[in-house]
Amino acid sequence: MGIDQSIKKNWIEIQKKHAVPVNAIGVKIKDNDVKTLKAWKEEGIDKFIKK
Secondary structure, three states, X not given: OOOXXXXXXXXXXXXXXXXXXXOOOOOXXXXXXXXXXXXXXXXXXXXXXXX
């Protein structure tokens, strides 16, 4: 499926500022939001989490 590249680019920039998984608008992803967490991992956004 995949997401638009411009959305992915913005999501990566937002994720770099947070130490927890966040969605594309910067809101923390809840543990029970399986669909968003799956996209977060499949798109590789998890590699950009602030440490």
